Amino acid sequence: MSKEIGITTRKEENFSDWYTQVVLKSQLADYASVKGAIVVRPYGYAIWEKIKEFIDKRIKATGHMNAYFPALIPEGLLKRESSHFAGFTPEVFWVTRSGEKEVGEKLALRPTSETIAYDSYAKWIRSWRDLPLLLNFWNSVFRAEIKSTKPFMRTTEFLWQEGHTVHATEDDAEKEVMAILEIYQELIEELLAIPILTGKKTDKEKFVGASHTITLEAMMPDGKALQMGTSHNLGQNFSKPFEIRFVGQDGQEHFAWQTSWGVSWRLIGGIIMVHGDDKGLLLPPLIAPIQAVLIPIYYNEKDERRVRDVVEPLAKAMMDSEILLHIDDRTEYTPGWKFNEWELKGVPLRIELGPRDVEKNQAIIVRRDTGEKIVVSQEELVTKTQDLLQIIQRDLLNKAKAKLETMTKTVRDYDEFKETVKKRGGFLRACWCNRKECEEAVKNETGADIRVMPLKTEESFAPCIYCGQQNTVVAYFASAY
Amino acid sequence: MSKEIGITTRKEENFSDWYTQVVLKSQLADYASVKGAIVVRPYGYAIWEKIKEFIDKRIKATGHMNAYFPALIPEGLLKRESSHFAGFTPEVFWVTRSGEKEVGEKLALRPTSETIAYDSYAKWIRSWRDLPLLLNFWNSVFRAEIKSTKPFMRTTEFLWQEGHTVHATEDDAEKEVMAILEIYQELIEELLAIPILTGKKTDKEKFVGASHTITLEAMMPDGKALQMGTSHNLGQNFSKPFEIRFVGQDGQEHFAWQTSWGVSWRLIGGIIMVHGDDKGLLLPPLIAPIQAVLIPIYYNEKDERRVRDVVEPLAKAMMDSEILLHIDDRTEYTPGWKFNEWELKGVPLRIELGPRDVEKNQAIIVRRDTGEKIVVSQEELVTKTQDLLQIIQRDLLNKAKAKLETMTKTVRDYDEFKETVKKRGGFLRACWCNRKECEEAVKNETGADIRVMPLKTEESFAPCIYCGQQNTVVAYFASAY
Numbered sequence: 001m002s003k004e005i006g007i008t009t010r011k012e013e014n015f016s017d018w019y020t021q022v023v024l025k026s027q028l029a030d031y032a033s034v035k036g037a038i039v040v041r042p043y044g045y046a047i048w049e050k051i052k053e054f055i056d057k058r059i060k061a062t063g064h065m066n067a068y069f070p071a072l073i074p075e076g077l078l079k080r081e082s083s084h085f086a087g088f089t090p091e092v093f094w095v096t097r098s099g100e101k102e103v104g105e106k107l108a109l110r111p112t113s114e115t116i117a118y119d120s121y122a123k124w125i126r127s128w129r130d131l132p133l134l135l136n137f138w139n140s141v142f143r144a145e146i147k148s149t150k151p152f153m154r155t156t157e158f159l160w161q162e163g164h165t166v167h168a169t170e171d172d173a174e175k176e177v178m179a180i181l182e183i184y185q186e187l188i189e190e191l192l193a194i195p196i197l198t199g200k201k202t203d204k205e206k207f208v209g210a211s212h213t214i215t216l217e218a219m220m221p222d223g224k225a226l227q228m229g230t231s232h233n234l235g236q237n238f239s240k241p242f243e244i245r246f247v248g249q250d251g252q253e254h255f256a257w258q259t260s261w262g263v264s265w266r267l268i269g270g271i272i273m274v275h276g277d278d279k280g281l282l283l284p285p286l287i288a289p290i291q292a293v294l295i296p297i298y299y300n301e302k303d304e305r306r307v308r309d310v311v312e313p314l315a316k317a318m319m320d321s322e323i324l325l326h327i328d329d330r331t332e333y334t335p336g337w338k339f340n341e342w343e344l345k346g347v348p349l350r351i352e353l354g355p356r357d358v359e360k361n362q363a364i365i366v367r368r369d370t371g372e373k374i375v376v377s378q379e380e381l382v383t384k385t386q387d388l389l390q391i392i393q394r395d396l397l398n399k400a401k402a403k404l405e406t407m408t409k410t411v412r413d414y415d416e417f418k419e420t421v422k423k424r425g426g427f428l429r430a431c432w433c434n435r436k437e438c439e440e441a442v443k444n445e446t447g448a449d450i451r452v453m454p455l456k457t458e459e460s461f462a463p464c465i466y467c468g469q470q471n472t473v474v475a476y477f478a479s480a481y
Numbered sequence: 482m483s484k485e486i487g488i489t490t491r492k493e494e495n496f497s498d499w500y501t502q503v504v505l506k507s508q509l510a511d512y513a514s515v516k517g518a519i520v521v522r523p524y525g526y527a528i529w530e531k532i533k534e535f536i537d538k539r540i541k542a543t544g545h546m547n548a549y550f551p552a553l554i555p556e557g558l559l560k561r562e563s564s565h566f567a568g569f570t571p572e573v574f575w576v577t578r579s580g581e582k583e584v585g586e587k588l589a590l591r592p593t594s595e596t597i598a599y600d601s602y603a604k605w606i607r608s609w610r611d612l613p614l615l616l617n618f619w620n621s622v623f624r625a626e627i628k629s630t631k632p633f634m635r636t637t638e639f640l641w642q643e644g645h646t647v648h649a650t651e652d653d654a655e656k657e658v659m660a661i662l663e664i665y666q667e668l669i670e671e672l673l674a675i676p677i678l679t680g681k682k683t684d685k686e687k688f689v690g691a692s693h694t695i696t697l698e699a700m701m702p703d704g705k706a707l708q709m710g711t712s713h714n715l716g717q718n719f720s721k722p723f724e725i726r727f728v729g730q731d732g733q734e735h736f737a738w739q740t741s742w743g744v745s746w747r748l749i750g751g752i753i754m755v756h757g758d759d760k761g762l763l764l765p766p767l768i769a770p771i772q773a774v775l776i777p778i779y780y781n782e783k784d785e786r787r788v789r790d791v792v793e794p795l796a797k798a799m800m801d802s803e804i805l806l807h808i809d810d811r812t813e814y815t816p817g818w819k820f821n822e823w824e825l826k827g828v829p830l831r832i833e834l835g836p837r838d839v840e841k842n843q844a845i846i847v848r849r850d851t852g853e854k855i856v857v858s859q860e861e862l863v864t865k866t867q868d869l870l871q872i873i874q875r876d877l878l879n880k881a882k883a884k885l886e887t888m889t890k891t892v893r894d895y896d897e898f899k900e901t902v903k904k905r906g907g908f909l910r911a912c913w914c915n916r917k918e919c920e921e922a923v924k925n926e927t928g929a930d931i932r933v934m935p936l937k938t939e940e941s942f943a944p945c946i947y948c949g950q951q952n953t954v955v956a957y958f959a960s961a962y
Contacts (some may be wrong), residue, residue, distance in 0.1 A: 030601060030604070030605075032550065032551045032597065032600075032601065033555060033558055033597065033600050033601075034551050034553045034554065034555055034588065034597075037551035037553065038551070039548065039549070039550050039551065039601050040548060040549040041548055042546035042547065042548050042616065045546070045547050045548050045549055046546065046547075048549075049547065065523035065526070065527065066523065066526050066527075066530065067520065067521060067522055067523050067526050068520070068521040068526055068529075068621075068640060069513065069520050070513045070515050070518035070519070070520065070637075070638050071552070071590075071621065071623070071638055072515045072518065072574070072623075072637070072638065073515065074514060074515055077514055089580065090580040090581070091579070091580055092579070092580060093553075093576045093578070093579050093584075093588075094576065094577065094578040094579070095574045095575065095576050095577075095590065096575065096576075096577045096578060097574070097575040097577060097587075098572070098573070098574050098575070098625035099570065099571040099572055099573060099625055100571070103574075106578075107515065107574075109552075109576065109590075116513065116514065116515075119513075119514050120511060120513065120514075120520050123511070124511075129811075129813050135523065139621075140549075140552065140620075142552070142553075144579035144580055156551075156553070157551050157552055157553065159549060330610075332610050
């Protein structure tokens with residue numbers, strides 16, 4: 001593989017450049033001609049489709065349905081919940097013209113859909129019979145980014161899902177927030193093989209307009225945290241300004257209780273960062289569009305026939321067993337070129353089968369994660385492939401878990417805190433007095449903020465990392481994407 | 482069902498009002514607070530998901546993959562193919578500001594993605610090895626509509642799919658255009674049960690930038706044609722300005738050949754118009770999110786237990802047989818209320834099961850299309866339901882075909898032509914001299930344009946309907962949505 005095609009930077013050497021190279025060269029995405037935007041290419045989109053499929057199935061199984069709301073939101077509507085508007089306004093794109101004419105009221109490109117959705121919800125909800133309303137939208141949102149673009153991580157437009165539910169009681173809303181957390185957690189840990197910390201955001205860091213926000217936070221190899229998803233309890237903060245009221249079984253009118261929650265294609269950024277290596281992308285089998293690539297090897301027509309005769313029934317047996325197999329029988333590239341390409345694309349297993357393997361009734365399986373070569377009889381190819389896919393899935397999660405552990409440090413002392421943030425980043429488990437002043441001071445002085453406060457309260461073990469006050473809670477600090 | 486909830490206009494009386502009532506009251510969609518936009522509610526979105534699923538599966542089986550391109554297109558890019566730009570510019574929404582600042586170059590909200598996609602294609606395609614490139618995008622597009630909104634038919638934003646393919650030869654591109662036509666035709670006739678005319682658009686009516694356009698045209702009950710989908714052969718019209726070139730197997734550089742094609746949620750509008758009746762929506766079984774609704778009937782606890790004991794295993798058997806069944810066991814509504822609601826929502830079959838049916842080991846099936854009640858034994862409920870779904874699907878198509886036939890009229894005389902357009906609309910099969918002047922004159926004088934020229938050339942049977950010239954071809958005229 002030529003230098004131009006392969007990854008030319010080591011992951012440990014220049015993480016940012018390595019990341020960009022992996023994204024572009026494995027053809028997950030490309031830059032677009034619009035500043036700050038990316039094009040998601042078929043290979044990247046296929047990963048997004050697998051994420052979608054998992055979430056869609058899970059939320060439908062729990063009574064949610066999909067809907068579609070317009071991308072354009074009139075300014076007046078976006079302004080109705082004031083802290084929400086203030087939070088988003090610096091990064092809103094505004095449509096001011098259509099054709100040659102000025103539009104009347106300015107139209108915002110949705111930065112998120114709370115306002116436009118809840119305007120409709122208020123019309124649809126009349127009685128307790130209409131609750132719960134459990135909707136989800138698959139769409140894209142727009143946020144004018146000032147900082148430089150990072151594909152999948154920071155782009156002016158990104159694909160996501162946003163769930164927006166309405167409930168009769170505060171308790172039902174909180175149950176929804178936690179039920180969604182569980183779905184996200186399963187997706188991220190079991191499919192993406194990325195270990196996470198889950199818990200609450202502080203008041204400073206919660207979603208603008210939420211009562212509280214539950215977050216899922218992962219740690220990237222460069223020491224920065226990545227927020228993988230959030231589930232917000234909105235309380236009655238939107239139902240009041242948007243007048244979402246219902247007549248309860250008690251015959252009285254009540255304001256409804258709401259939640260919203262979302263994950264975006266940023267998850268793909270997390271997969272790349274956590275699992276990728278110097279050869280390129282490395283996909284956990286459960287999220288890989290192609291789990292195994294079969295490369296028939298031959299250099300003359302006689303061999304081609306012999307190899308193909310063996311490959312075809314084997315491939316059929318694998319696909320019948322629901323292995324996502326791709327047969328690369330392109331004649332315009334050499335086997336060596338193909339090996340490199342599929343390694344770059346992070347396909348978990350490569351299966352080689354040439355004339356010698358035909359003779360010996362065998363095939364060669366190569367693990368993308370370890371490089372290990374395994375010779376198997378053709379009879380056991382299907383079961384061995386299935387086993388190896390499971391093993392790789394497990395090994396990737398375990399490796400990531402071990403890494404997360406080494407990157408999480410309990411600190412009691414502010415000097416140590418500052419040095420750790422500066423030198424290696426990672427999660428800093430520290431005690432905090434619960435006051436915004438200290439949270440802000442730490443952020444200003446070190447760049448690290450509180451990513452998450454564990455759901456299961458951990459016992460306080462020290463005075464506040466900043467002010468030294470005694471009455472504290474445990475919080476996980478980190479600098480973040 | 483109260484008057485407010487049910488449909489209050491007859492389809493034949495006031496078609497436009499009837500249509501809007503069906504859309505709103507069956508909860509397919511609602512108006513949004515943005516002028517010209519709609520919210521697609523879960524029931525409407527579920528139909529769109531079924532359309533998506535069919536197309537997605539079919540295009541993937543033929544080697545296409547999905548991708549995502551940004552919604553914002555810089556003005557310069559949109560302008561690169563001049564006739565394309567001229568065609569779309571009156572209805573383009575422009576983003577001119579982000580946050581408090583002016584953006585540099587104005588950004589168009591995509592009216593369609595040819596320009597932004599082909600800018601990337603030019604970077605990706607180098608050699609014949611990169612061809613064909615077969616991509617599809619599921620997204621929404623934006624067109625500032627001057628006329629009044631009609632849900633699913635005329636909205637400022639709509640969901641669609643747009644396929645954009647690149648080929649090495651003109652012949653390959655034309656084969657793609659026709660292969661897509663076949664997929665669309667199967668979707669529309671076999672799933673949506675809507676008969677269509679297929680064929681070419683005239684040069685005047687073809688897509689701006691296309692060499693030629695293949696169209697699928699349906700006839701609505703009010704005598705107006707509805708374009709259900711299009712498949713464009715773009716020739717080299719875009720590959721030249723966008724410089725999509727490849728080195729062929731001959732070692733020479735060539736401009737590529739391209740196609741684009743799409744269907745939108747407008748298909749849902751067609752379903753409503755063609756099949757709906759005075760009771761509301763009527764969904765062909767193959768596109769219905771719910772194919773049968775089972776309504777257990779009881780008025781006391783003892784009966785409830787007896788009925789439920791029978792309903793549960795029956796429901797399981799139906800779902801195991803892949804019937805899309807919904808059990809409506811809400812206690813807050815009466816059976817009569819439920820009957821009306823599900824009729825309004827167009828569910829093809831209703832199954833009633835009460836204490837008397839338990840005694841007699843039977844169930845009652847009611848056809849939505851004919852109102853016919855069929856008493857079946859519980860043993861044959863699954864097979865009978867499956868049979869009836871097939872029968873309804875077939876009957877709806879046949880009924881629509883008969884209607885299309887009565888609404889298609891062969892005319893030789895211009896006075897008769899004018900009168901027919903004015904009095905009842907429909908397709909007018911007439912002969913035309915192939916000159917734009919006559920096409921335009923007919924349009925100006927009658928409002929009817931040429932919707933389609935049959936693919937299989939029909940023998941000319943008269944002089945030009947407008948100018949009387951002898952050398953003519955057969956064309957289908959109609960006024961249209």
